[in-house]
Amino acid sequence: MTTRISVYIICSTLLFVCDHLFGQNQKVADSIKLFINEIPRSDTQYLFLLENLAFNEQDPILMEQYADLLIVEAKRDSIDRHIHAGLTYKGNAKLRQGNLEEALESLFESIQYAKKEESISNLGKSYSNIADIYSESGNSENA
Numbered sequence: 001m002t003t004r005i006s007v008y009i010i011c012s013t014l015l016f017v018c019d020h021l022f023g024q025n026q027k028v029a030d031s032i033k034l035f036i037n038e039i040p041r042s043d044t045q046y047l048f049l050l051e052n053l054a055f056n057e058q059d060p061i062l063m064e065q066y067a068d069l070l071i072v073e074a075k076r077d078s079i080d081r082h083i084h085a086g087l088t089y090k091g092n093a094k095l096r097q098g099n100l101e102e103a104l105e106s107l108f109e110s111i112q113y114a115k116k117e118e119s120i121s122n123l124g125k126s127y128s129n130i131a132d133i134y135s136e137s138g139n140s141e142n143a
Helices: 002-022 026-038 044-056 060-077 080-096 100-116 120-136
Strands: none
Touching: 026 044, 044 060, 044 080, 060 080, 080 100, 080 120, 100 120
16 A cells, blocks of 8 residues: 555656646646545645645636645644645635635735745745736736
8 A cells, every 4th residue: 555655656746847847737636636535644745745736626616625725734734835835726716716805815825924934936926926816807006
């Protein structure tokens, strides 16, 4: 059983690296769904896989559910990088659902965690996502 999980983790890591070069991929999400429940939540790979699942999920409602779970689990372990990612994916899910205000709330909250982890890259991603929402809503002054 452990070998099977190790193989899945290695495969998903490779898929994750390749996938982030090309964007979201529902096939990756579907693959992760097959085995994520076999991995203990205390395992460091669980958050990594949950983040990939939230990123790759195409259904915005499921994406939000995975993002919420990622946020809860990452807060339990105080891992700011994963909290930031969860809030970002939640914001993206809310945007896809047409809930611009809720999307902005999640993305503004993600800024706090990007600052806590001192990640200029994640801070830039948060501001960029917020600017995109303002632009899409016709509020280019705030963008």
